[in-house]
Amino acid sequence: MSLLLSGLNNEQVKAVTLEEKSALVLAGAGSGKTRVLTTRISYLIQSRQVSPHNILAVTFTNKAAKEMRARISNMLPINIQGMWVGTFHSLCNRMLRAHYQDAGLPQAFQILDSSDQLAVIKRVLKDINVDNEKFTPRQVQWFINNAKDDGLRGLQVEVYDDFTRKMVEFYLAYEQQCNKEGVVDFSELLLRSYELLIRNEVLQKHYSSRFIHILVDEFQDTSQLQYKWLRLLAGSESSVFVVGDDDQSIYAFRGANTGNMKEFKRDFHISGVIKLEQNYRSHGNILDAANTLIRNNNGRLDKNLWTAEDHGELLKVYNAPTDLDEASFIVNEVKSLHTEGVRFSKIGVLYRSNAQSRVLEHALFNASLSYRVYGGLRFFERQEVKHALAYLRMIANPDDDNALLRIINFPTRGIGARSLEQLQDSAKEQGGSLWQAALEMSCGKGGKGRSSASRIENKNIDAPRKGINSFVFLIESMRHDCSELSLPEIVDHMLVHSGLADYYNNHREGANRLENLNELINAITIYIQESEDSSLTAFLAHASLEAGEYQNSDNQDAIQLMTVHSAKGLEFHSVFLSGLEEGLFPHDNSYNEAGGLEEERRLMYVALTRAQQRVYLSFAQSRMLHGQTHYNVPSRFLNEIPKNLLKVLHPIQEFEDIEEISIDSNYRDNVSVKDSILKKKSSSLEVHAIDSSKWNIGKRVVHKKFGVGVIVSYEGAGVDARVQVKFNEYGTKWLSLEYAKFLSI
DNA sequence: ACTGATTCTTTTTTT
DNA sequence: AAGAATCAGT
Numbered sequence: 001m002s003l004l005l006s007g008l009n010n011e012q013v014k015a016v017t018l019e020e021k022s023a024l025v026l027a028g029a030g031s032g033k034t035r036v037l038t039t040r041i042s043y044l045i046q047s048r049q050v051s052p053h054n055i056l057a058v059t060f061t062n063k064a065a066k067e068m069r070a071r072i073s074n075m076l077p078i079n080i081q082g083m084w085v086g087t088f089h090s091l092c093n094r095m096l097r098a099h100y101q102d103a104g105l106p107q108a109f110q111i112l113d114s115s116d117q118l119a120v121i122k123r124v125l126k127d128i129n130v131d132n133e134k135f136t137p138r139q140v141q142w143f144i145n146n147a148k149d150d151g152l153r154g155l156q157v158e159v160y161d162d163f164t165r166k167m168v169e170f171y172l173a174y175e176q177q178c179n180k181e182g183v184v185d186f187s188e189l190l191l192r193s194y195e196l197l198i199r200n201e202v203l204q205k206h207y208s209s210r211f212i213h214i215l216v217d218e219f220q221d222t223s224q225l226q227y228k229w230l231r232l233l234a235g236s237e238s239s240v241f242v243v244g245d246d247d248q249s250i251y252a253f254r255g256a257n258t259g260n261m262k263e264f265k266r267d268f269h270i271s272g273v274i275k276l277e278q279n280y281r282s283h284g285n286i287l288d289a290a291n292t293l294i295r296n297n298n299g300r301l302d303k304n305l306w307t308a309e310d311h312g313e314l315l316k317v318y319n320a321p322t323d324l325d326e327a328s329f330i331v332n333e334v335k336s337l338h339t340e341g342v343r344f345s346k347i348g349v350l351y352r353s354n355a356q357s358r359v360l361e362h363a364l365f366n367a368s369l370s371y372r373v374y375g376g377l378r379f380f381e382r383q384e385v386k387h388a389l390a391y392l393r394m395i396a397n398p399d400d401d402n403a404l405l406r407i408i409n410f411p412t413r414g415i416g417a418r419s420l421e422q423l424q425d426s427a428k429e430q431g432g433s434l435w436q437a438a439l440e441m442s443c444g445k446g447g448k449g450r451s452s453a454s455r456i457e458n459k460n461i462d463a464p465r466k467g468i469n470s471f472v473f474l475i476e477s478m479r480h481d482c483s484e485l486s487l488p489e490i491v492d493h494m495l496v497h498s499g500l501a502d503y504y505n506n507h508r509e510g511a512n513r514l515e516n517l518n519e520l521i522n523a524i525t526i527y528i529q530e531s532e533d534s535s536l537t538a539f540l541a542h543a544s545l546e547a548g549e550y551q552n553s554d555n556q557d558a559i560q561l562m563t564v565h566s567a568k569g570l571e572f573h574s575v576f577l578s579g580l581e582e583g584l585f586p587h588d589n590s591y592n593e594a595g596g597l598e599e600e601r602r603l604m605y606v607a608l609t610r611a612q613q614r615v616y617l618s619f620a621q622s623r624m625l626h627g628q629t630h631y632n633v634p635s636r637f638l639n640e641i642p643k644n645l646l647k648v649l650h651p652i653q654e655f656e657d658i659e660e661i662s663i664d665s666n667y668r669d670n671v672s673v674k675d676s677i678l679k680k681k682s683s684s685l686e687v688h689a690i691d692s693s694k695w696n697i698g699k700r701v702v703h704k705k706f707g708v709g710v711i712v713s714y715e716g717a718g719v720d721a722r723v724q725v726k727f728n729e730y731g732t733k734w735l736s737l738e739y740a741k742f743l744s745i
Numbered sequence: 746a747c748t749g750a751t752t753c754t755t756t757t758t759t760t
Numbered sequence: 761a762a763g764a765a766t767c768a769g770t
Contacts, residue, residue, distance in 0.1 A: 061760080089760050114759080138755095186760050254759060353757050358761090375759085409746095416746045545760070565758045587757055603758080626756055627761040 004043055004075065008032075015274045016040045017047075021239040022268040024219075024261065026246075028305040029290070029609035030281030030571065033243050037217055038068055040241065041083075042075040044213055053082035056211040056233070060218035062087055062546045064569060068217075081532070084211070088226050089186055090545050092193035096184075097541075099203060103196045106182040108397040108537045111544035115381070116402050117141060117185045123401070124173050127428065135166060143167045144174060148187035149255030151194060151225040181399050181433050190225050197232045208235030218569075219244030219264070223255035231267060240268055246301045247294050250565060250603050252595065261301070279305050281571050281612055283312025289615070289641045290608040296640055297598045314647040317638065318618040323356075323579075326620045327363035330576050333616060334369060334559060337574055344370065344557045348572035350564050350607050352585040355625065356578065357561055364559060374562035380547040384504065384513040385520055388491070389543060391498045394475050395482050395490065396537050399433035408471055411503040415467050423468065435475075442472040474498070487534050488524055564607045575611035580619040581632035604637045617646075621700070621710065631710040631726055633700070701725060 005013050012032055015025050016039045027033035041057065044050040059065040065086045072080055084091060093111070096103050112120065121137045121144075144167075147157050154172040159165045178184065184192060197204045214234055216222070219242040222230070234240050242264060249258045264270065279287055287307050294300070320326035334347055349360055354376050364371045379385060387410060393403035409415040427437035478497055482490045495501040495517060504510035504517065527542060528534045560572065579585055585604070590596030608615060619634045638646075702708055709727035 087760065189760090251759075253757080355756070355761095412747075414746070418746085547760090563758065584757095589757065599758095624761085 004039055004046065008035075008039070009278060011274060011276050011278075012036050012039075015276070016043050018241070018274070020271075022270060023241050023274060024264060024270050025241070025243045025274045025276060026301060026303055027243050027276040028245055028279060028303055029248060029606070030279040031276035031305070032280055033245075033276065034064070034068070034071075034217070034569075036276065037215060037241075037243055038071040038075070041068075041213075041215065042072055045076060045078070045080075050213060051082065052078070052080040054210060054212040055215070056084040056091070056213070057086075057215045058088055058091065058217065058230075059085065060087065060221055060569070062090065064217060065090070087545070088222075088229070089189050092189040092229075093541055093545060095193050095196065095207075096189065097538075099196060099200075102200055102203065103192050105184070105192070106397060106399075108182070110181075110183045110393055110397050110400050110403075111189065111541055112178075112183050112185045112402070113381070113544050113547060114141075114186070116183075119402050119405075120177060120181075120183070121170070121174055124177050125170065127177075128170075128173055130170070135170070140167065140170045140174075144171050145185075145187050146255065147171060148185075148191050149223045149225055151191060151228060153191075177401075180431070181401050182397050183400055183402070187225075190223075190229060194225060194229045194232065197229070204232060204235070207233055208238055212238055214238055214240045216240070216242040216244075218248075220246050220249040220258050220261060221251045221256040222260050224257050224260075225255070227257070227260045227263065240264075245303075247297075247303070247602055248568065248606050250568065250599060250606060252599050273301075275303060277303060277305055279307045279609075282307060282609060283309050283613055285311045285314055285645050286608060286611050286613075286615055289315055289645050290605050292642055293601065293608070293637060293640045294605045297601055313614055315615040315617060315641065315645055317646050317648045318616065319634070319648070319650070320618055320620040321622065323359050323620040323623040324363075326578055326618050327359045329618060330360065330578065330616070331363045331367045331369065333576070334364075335367070337614075342573050344559045346573035347576070348560045348562070348567060348570065348574070348610060349576045349578065350562060350567050350610070351578050352564060352587060352603070353579075354563055356584075359624070360561060360578065364561075369559060370556060371559040371561055374560070374566050378547045379516075379519070379523070380543045382513075382516055384500075384516050388495065388498075388500060388517055388520055389540065391478070391494045391500070392491070392536060393540060394435075395479050395494065396540055398435040398475060398479070401434045404434050404438075407498070408468075411499040413467070413470055415471065419467055438468050438472050442469045482536075487528060487536055487539060488521065490536055491521055491524060564603050567610050568606050571610055571612060573612050574614040574616070575607065576616045576618065577607050578618050579623070580617055580635040580638055581623065582635055583630070583632050584623070584625075585635055585637070601637065601640075633708060633710060703727065 005016065008016065009032075012035070015023070015036050018040075025033075025036065027036070037057070041055060044055065045052060057065075057068060059068060069080065069083075069085055072083075084094070086094070096105060096109070100107050100109065118137055118141055121140050125135070125137060125140065147154075154168055154175055157164065157168050157171065159168055178188070197207065211233060214230065216230065221244075230240065242261075244261060246258050246261060249256055252258075265273070282290075284307055287305060288311075291305060318326070318329050320329055330349060334344075334349075337347060338344060349371075351357065351360070357373055357376055361371065361373060380389065387407060390403040390406040393400045394407065398404070405420075408420070423434055423437050423441065426441060427434045430437055430440065474497065478494060481493060481497075485493060500517070501514075504514040507513075524539065527539055531538065531542070560570075564577075586597055586600035590600045593599075617638060619632070619638070621631060623630050623632065700708065700710055703725070707727060709725040711723050711725055
């Protein structure tokens with residue numbers, strides 16, 4: 001035991017060895033939170049003789065769950081298989097699989113990811129003829145998920161106007177459709193599991209007496225429903241140990257509710273909160289910057305993070321003319337960091353939104369640096385993989401309409417809009433899934449026996465079949481053939497018989513996709529090694545729940561690219577935080593949301609505290625986003641960091657390169673872009689109708705009346721010269737150079 | 746029914 | 761800018 005606790009500070013030891021039943025640990029960034037959690041579990045097992053069987057640990061990501069398992073295995077020489085460790089979603093999935101009948105689900109129920117969910121919603125809306133522009137599928141999706149996160153079924157949602165009445169109607173229709181198909185979305189996993197426990201006292205008693213110790217990581221990110229689920233699972237006897245940091249709550253958009261910390265204290269009679277305030281990760285300056293910034297938020301729990309490290313370097317700020325320049329700056333710095341001996345994998349390049357990764361990837365790629373992007377286009381979301389998974393889903397549960405629609409005519413087998421329409425009509429009539437309708441249709445036509453076995457025997461005689469018949473036959477024979485096969489064999493069989501392998505083999509540009517399909521086989525091999533349940537259904541659940549975590553298992557040294565959200569819980573030697581511009585970080589959409597800005601600030605706080613030794617903050621005056629050039633002002637968060645902690649770096653090149661870009665996107669005449677560039681190049685005098693060293697596009701100006709702004713365009717010369725300026729607070733205006741009152745340029 | 750082309754939409758963060 | 765949805769021609 002002394003070995004377990006060695007190297008921990010007093011507060012950490014106190015948390016690990018706590019005697020009281022339940023506890024709230026307020027753990028700042030980098031304060032050894034994960035270590036405390038894993039050590040406590042090991043301590044419980046080793047010193048208090050708690051069986052792993054009696055422990056349940058909830059983490060925020062699957063990755064964290066994996067790591068926790070690994071760490072505990074390292075500390076203890078015993079088998080911890082019986083311990084339940086995972087995300088809320090994966091634990092609920094596990095519970096629902098075990099009690100699918102009590103939960104009212106088919107054994108092979110499938111899980112919808114967000115895009116699947118959206119597809120179902122679109123179908124449902126179309127079905128009940130909602131063409132209304134007023135109700136976008138996204139809105140409906142948002143509404144449904146919010147209701148579910150609050151634990152509400154369609155009929156429980158309070159209706160207070162026409163809008164909610166409609167939404168509830170859609171919610172109910174959606175619910176019905178999902179039940180028909182035997183599919184559940186992410187929120188549904190939680191809600192079902194919660195309802196299972198609250199309705200079935202025997203089960204609730206069973207689980208709450210089994211899980212004597214419940215430990216929760218990232219507690220600040222739990223939703224209302226998740227908290228209720230926990231309370232139910234704990235019952236009155238279990239001990240609940242939660243760890244969280246209100247300053248790192250960045251998932252409010254997904255229903256996270258910091259208020260749970262307060263409720264927890266009340267519900268579980270917590271007398272004293274344990275605070276872990278010593279940061280072991282970052283140098284002083286970085287921590288000072290983060291602390292000062294976060295102090296701008298209101299209603300924080302009292303906490304003061306400190307470090308025994310020295311100040312370290314100043315945070316570096318880079319002002320880039322364009323996003324391209326920002327990227328090349330980052331590339332250069334990364335290179336020199338690497339020469340200094342920093343491993344690539346210890347360098348994190350962070351951004352607010354996934355769309356920003358493009359430019360960065362491009363620059364890194366051209367510099368032949370190896371990098372890895374997290375999030376973005378996830379492996380299991382690629383279309384060829386989705387096609388393959390859809391076939392697998394049909395094998396597991398043919399009532400999955402999403403899956404059926406995806407593959408019924410892919411590869412093409414002569415089923416067009418007409419046949420599909422018929423199929424959908426007849427499904428609607430019968431009130432069943434598309435598959436049931438298709439089955440009915442093909443049996444009716446054939447007028448022969450229904451057993452799939454007889455069909456298979458008649459394989460040669462019955463071919464060639466057409467349209468829906470051939471599809472039904474295909475799926476039925478696949479289901480039949482696969483019933484006895486192992487998971488890798490099933491996938492192999494499916495790839496061949498579905499025609500997917502052939503299709504991508506013969507298609508131009510199919511090579512890449514074929515590679516991904518091979519990767520899928522790889523993923524399955526890894527999955528089988530790592531998990532206890534190697535059934536098809538279990539794998540499909542895994543694919544839905546861990547879409548984000550799968551990565552080519554190469555462990556090569558690569559630069560880490562990700563959003564700030566996915567960086568939570570990680571640490572790097574050096575952190576690049578790019579795109580620090582108003583409208584991007586903080587994001588435009590946050591301005592109008594209640595508490596939006598504070599959440600953005602916490603996000604910034606998370607970003608800063610990822611760094612051990614070095615932070616680079618960069619922003620671009622102009623940025624290409626969604627096909628348009630945007631001119632932004634530096635993020636307010638830069639101003640919230642004390643000046644004496646910052647070192648401003650200057651751009652290396654000044655105007656040479658910028659000229660082309662500004663012409664490219666802003667030249668207002670009807671001259672073709674190419675022409676204008678040529679013209680500008682041939683005569684530099686003509687270029688500067690307005691002295692561009694002064695009135696450069698993207699340049700920051702201060703106006704007497706309108707305040708701070710950025711030049712977005714200019715035209716005319718001499719007395720007629722005008723500039724278009726986008727002001728922070730007054731919008732975009734054309735101003736005459738002769739009369740405009742600029743205080744500084 | 747299939748294809749290629751054109752128009753429309755999306756565009757924060759994630760299990 | 762990139763994808764999805766829709767349309768027109770074969």
